[in-house]
Amino acid sequence: MTIPLTRSALAASGVATDPAPERIVHLGLGAFHRAHQASYTDAVDVERAWGIAAFTGRSAGAAAPLAAQDGLYSLVVRGAGGDSVSVMRSIVRAVDGSTPDQVLSAIAAPATAIVTLTVTEAGYRFGGDGTIELADPVIASDLVLARRVAGGARPAGSVPVSALGRILVGLELRRRAGGPGLAIVPCDNMPSNGELVRQALLDMADAVSDDLTRYVTDVVSFVSTSVDRITPATRDADIATVAELSGWDDRAPVVTEPFSDWVLSGGFPSGRPAWEQAGARIVDDIxxxxxxxxxxxxxxxxxxxxxxxxxxxxxxxxxxxxxxxxxxxxxxxxxxxxxxxxxxxxxxxxxxxxxxxxxxxxxxxxxxxxxxxxxxxxxxxxxxxxxxxxxxxxxxxxxxxxxxxxxxxxxxxxxxxxxxxxxxxxxxxxxxxxxxxxxxxxxxxxxxxxxxxxxxxxxxxxxx
Known part of the structure; x- marks a missing residue:
């Protein structure tokens, strides 16, 4: 007999499950984020101080099963000799990223200290030269919304389509509210990814307002990363494996390899989890x-x-x-x-x-x-x-x-x-x-x- 994986069920088994306060916003909810950044956070956040609000990108389907499980999921570490299963608790909210206002208000929230991304290389909508194309129809549409928000309009009922558009409008709302600094941490396979995202957001901000450009320049930090953990797509058989090994009926497990690596370079003006305690490396030259x-x-x-x-x-x-x-x-x-x-x-x-x-x-x-x-x-x-x-x-x-x-x-x-x-x-x-x-x-x-x-x-x- 299996038990549906929820916080109340996990608590009944003797595991502390009170959700941590939301301090990290993640864009691009998928298997890799859950096997990597969310896993690192779960491993080191002993005091339950760094909850993740995770938003989907191109595929909204990943949010529903996680939301039904209160953000909980099983991480299956698949070595050559067998599997180990553990429940991850770091995601405290899983949301369809196109839901009006929620992603923007999460980025703008004063408690948010970090925005991480795993949207794949294509999700940044960079041109062949690695820079943002302001004439790209999606980016151009997002800039129209950003200008309206900068002019005082409320973004009720609409949300930018692109990941960078969502961050930009969220930062404008944060600026207007006098929000503190935060770090933006892209975790996709691009060289100097923090610098690429910094320049792209500055180019977009320049097309919106001088005030937004100054805010991005003075208050926002950009962290470059190198991420490494092979994470294949989850299959139906993996759900059966979790049920057999743990007894949990988990509709959103993630399978990954034992190896994991994370290298980061950059500042965190409002703090961060102690990821290095789980093996991450903080370096000057990435x-x-x-x-x-x-x-x-x-x-x-x-x-x-x-x-x-x-x-x-x-x-x-x-x-x-x-x-x-x-x-x-x-x-x-x-x-x-x-x-x-x-x-x-x-x-x-x-x-x-x-x-x-x-x-x-x-x-x-x-x-x-x-x-x-x-x-x-x-x-x-x-x-x-x-x-x-x-x-x-x-x-x-x-x-x-x-x-x-x-x-x-x-x-x-x-x-x-x-x-x-x-x-x-x-x-x-x-x-x-x-x-x-x-x-x-x-x-x-x-x-x-x-x-x-x-x-x-x-x-x-x-x-x-």
Whole structure:
């Protein structure tokens, strides 16, 4: 017999369940946030002082089962030898992010000290150059609402569509109320993500009012992060596993691997949980950690996401067991390692990655990883190719990841991508390699050496 997971039921089992006060607002409620930032907060918030109000982004469906469980959920840590299950209590409110006013009032609330985000790279609506496009229809619409609010109107009945639009209007409401400083902490796989978000919000604020620009400049802190924990999509079988191991009828469990890493750089003007007590690292220079993670973990994931399905594989575990795929990953890692500091102990990190990829009980599907590839490759493979070419080497390892993406585009087998129409048009061009490479990086498309190594990789894949 299983018991529905609620705070009253958990309290009856002898666990303290009084919800912590809301001090953190999270945008992008999904499995990764619950396996990572919410898990870190649960681990260190012994005094129950840092509750999270979590709002969905593109998919509203994640909020309903969590809300029915008072924000509680089971975290299944899936190691090669078995599973462990624990109940996370850090989320105290789970809400559809499009609900009028709620997300805005949460950001504006004086008690809110931190806003975290996991909205994926596409969710920021940056252009190809990594900056916000104010003419983007969604951003332009959000700015209209922001200007109305800055003019004194109440945002009743409407909410910005984009994550940055929601933050901007929330900050305007906070400014008008004289709210204290807060930290904005993006936790998505973009280099210098705190700086990117800072500049984007400043560009948007400049289009609204000088007062808002000054508030963002003077009162708001932006924290750059590197986040790492493989978290596959939850499946129906995972619900049964939780029931069997814990006795809880949990409609919103999360499955993740034992490994977890979080590196942060930046200030928190209104305080933060002591995340370092759960293993997080606070550093002055985050760039080496970002590059190690983006190039080695995420870069290999992208390579496998496009090369693996072409060889009949559906998961990371299957693909890394393929000798050809594994050789491609190792070659790519050799190139990336040449451009990382020695004190990061890259050989040990690589060995740990192989062990993580080989975990047969983590079903990390390549179709999930391959989404939004045109944006991801720009920061996962392109920098390594550029660095190798600048060093006078071929860059064939990085080129193989780009070539695999090109081949999938040519076959029209790519997972969803926000730029899928532009990618399809480039794939249909007479010189498709040049057109697709130009879409990722216009300078590389004009580099004969870059184009030659990518085309050679495409030919090698066909002959192999």
């Amino acid at each position: 760039r080496p950690f970002e590059r190690r993670k983006l190039w080695l973990l995420n870069g290999a994931h992208s390579l496998l996401a496009y090369a693996g399905p072409a060889r009949g594989h559906e998961t990371v575990h299957e693909a890394i067991a393929d000798a050809a795929c594994r050789a491609s990953v190792e070659r790519f890692w050799d190139e990336a390692e040449a451009h990382l500091p020695a004190d990061l102990d890259v050989p040990a990190y690589r060995a740990a990655l192989l062990e993580r990829f080989e975990n047969p009980r983590i079903e990390h599907r390549l179709a999930q990883i391959g989404r939004d590839g045109s944006m991801k490759l720009r920061v996962r493979a392109v920098p390594v190719l550029r660095a190798e070419l600048a060093a006078g080497r071929s860059g064939e390892g990085a080129a193989s990841a780009i070539a695999a993406w090109m081949d999938a585009a040519a076959l029209d087998t790519l997972p969803p991508d926000p730029a899928e129409e532009e990618v399809a048009a480039a794939a249909a061009a007479r010189d498709s390699s040049r057109a697709l490479l130009g879409f990722l990086d216009p300078e590389l498309a004009d580099d004969s050496a870059a184009l030659a190594v990518v085309e050679a990789s495409r030919r090698a894949a066909v002959s192999g």
